[in-house]
Amino acid sequence: MKRLLILILISILLMSINTFHANTVTPIKHVIIIIEENHSFDNLFGTYPFGYPPIINNITLSVMWPDGLYNNYTQLEGTKNGVLSWISVPTIPWFPLSYSHPYYANAYDTTDPSEGWTEYHGDYWFGKPIGFIFYSGPQSMAYFSYQQTGILWDYAEEYALADAYFSPVLGLTEPNRVAYLTGFSPNFYSDEAYNVLPFNETIMYQLEKYNISWGYFVYNLNGTPWPLNAFTGINMVHIYDLSEFFKDLKNNSLPSVSWVMFLGGSSDAYDMHPPYNITAGEIELAKVINAIMESDYWNSSVIFITFDEGGGYYDHITPPAINYYGLGQRIPLLIISPYAKEGYVDNYTISGYTLLAFIDYNWHLPWLTNYVKNSDIQGLLNAFNFSSKPRPPIILSPSNWTYPIPLQYPIHYGYIAVVNSDYKSYAEVYPVPSLQYLLPFEIIGIALIVVKKKLLRPIGILLLLIVLGISIYYYNFYNLYSFIAEYYVYSSLIGVLGGTALLVKGRKR
Structure with a gap:
């Protein structure tokens, strides 16, 4: 009898260890992270919510406005041909005799701006955003509007948009995507790094260690998806084709944390990297979001939609330097959840590391790294209202995704969420x-x-x-x-x- 009692106590203890982390701090039980390719904040949301030609109505006047390419929508009303003449960037930063201005792309894609560690630091010439034309090219000054980004703008209007969110590294795709998984900047600069970091330094390994389920879903999966081949010892058991994500939603077997990627498989046509059609990428993105909203998981989920880096597109906010490698360029972050504030712009300074902080915070995990710990999780939590009832989903389809769509509930902000950019750039931290x-x-x-x-x-x-x-x-x-x-x-x-x-x-x- 005594032995049986001991066995029962041990079983209860083991069950408590295994199930402790199933209890979350917030109502969120499922995190879905979608990382697209190469667009700065100003490139996609610089004229949101008005756009060019500007739409001035009760909806666009009611949502909060981001720190973008205008100070007042009346500037956009006076714009000729979509050229924002009040913003001037010299053709040559050290010889400023001629200037260019942000211009409306009037297309679903642009020529790819020049990319790279050298180019991106030149774009922010000694800490000022005046090198874009010389280093990333004149196409870097293009911006899109609701004609191309209407789906993304609909989500921003209905949920939350962060306008002070930065990529981890002021560099190329692979260093950023690796940092999104490790919580620190890798010490390489190219997109050709293989087997350079152990898998046990990733957030996935941490989730496994604490018995929290995860999955990495890739469009047209074909072998180890790039850039996961940067890691040694990766467990391919959790790597799936994107089709499995839709099955998991239907079968009620969705992991606690999911990464959905349109990059890394045999086709990257929908990752929104220039010169791919960005609207085509948005349509595929909406299919994923609709599937989540139509599933039993909607009331317990958050979807984070962001980009790996800015891709050389102009953005007027100089990134803060937290270490030698970054932070990187300001990029969009959409926060879609039944608990996300409607029409809200979160202007706390956060980064790709803050997404990892949300996972650690929500599941009572130790901070993955100090960068994750210090990434302002409270700033991200500001985008939610967890005391409210979960909002019903908003399904977007070709029949209703013309911008803007009606607001779900009455709101009235009507002001700019100005980015507090009193931090130091790389030129100030490393002079x-x-x-x-x-x-x-x-x-x-x-x-x-x-x-x-x-x-x-x-x-x-x-x-x-x-x-x-x-x-x-x-x-x-x-x-x-x-x-x-x-x-x-x-x-x-x-x-x-x-x-x-x-x-x-x-x-x-």
């Missing part, structure tokens, strides 16, 4: 005062070389060698400033070679 001396050194060096005095040429060459050495160092070992260091490398090298040739030629005489 390089020596860069300011390179230009005068180079000018003096070239001047000493071209003058017809043989004794001065060696001094000029020496100055250019100093410039060359410093710029090579910054380009290779302090690459936050590779966007400017690379030009000093080329120009000083040409100067050294030219000066040496002149020096040799002069001595032969």
Whole structure:
């Protein structure tokens, strides 16, 4: 009898350990994270909720307005051809003689802006958003409106939109998508990293450890989906084709945490990466959201829809620096849930790490990393009203997704949720005062070389060698400033070679 009692107590203890984390802090029992590709906040929501040509009615005047490309909708009313002339970006950031302005794309796609670690830091030229045209190209100034983004705008109007949400890394897709899963910035910059991080550093491993179910669903799955091949020891048991997600919804077997990806399979036609048709991507996105809303899971779910990075599209808010790698560019975050505030704009400074914080917070888990811990979970929770009854779903279809759709309940905000951008940029956190001396050194060096005095040429060459050495160092070992260091490398090298040739030629005489 005593032995039986002990066995019963042990069983109860084990059951309590396994089921403790099934109890959530909020009514949310299912988190669905959808990460699309390469669009900045201003590119997709810069003129929301009015757009171009502006729609001024009771709906657009009632929702909250984000910190976008206008200060008052009357500016949009006076716009000619969709060009926002009150915002000017120089063609060359260090030689501002000509300027360009954000312009309405008037198309369902654009040419892909130039991408990369170097380009993105150049876009935010020494902490100011004045390098986009030179580094990411003139197409970076395009913005979309309700004609192309009507579905996304409908969701923003009916649920919550974050306008101070940043990608983890000021860099390319793979570092960002890896950071979305690990809670820290990886130490690589390219999209070609394989087997570089252990799977046990991911949020998925943490979920497994605490017996919380998860699934990673990929459109047209074909083998290990990119970029999960950046991890060693990944458990493919939880990786599925997107079709399984729809089956799970119908069979009442949806995991607690799900990632839905239109990237990583044999086709990425709907990931919204330029030059793909963004509206086609929205339609596929709506199919996923509708399936959740029509399922038994709607009343216990939140859907986070965001992007991995800004893709080189213009955004006027300079990202805050929390470490050497980021944060990255400001991107949209839609918060869709029966508990999300209607027509609301969350302007707390949050990031991709905050999505991980929501998971840890909601399931009583230890913080995955300090970046997750310090990512302002309370700022994200501000987008919800968990004391209210769950709102009924709003199913979007071709019959009703013309923008704007009627509000579900009466609201009246009618003001801009201004982003509090008093944080420091990478240029302030990681300054390089020596860069300011390179230009005068180079000018003096070239001047000493071209003058017809043989004794001065060696001094000029020496100055250019100093410039060359410093710029090579910054380009290779302090690459936050590779966007400017690379030009000093080329120009000083040409100067050294030219000066040496002149020096040799002069001595032969």
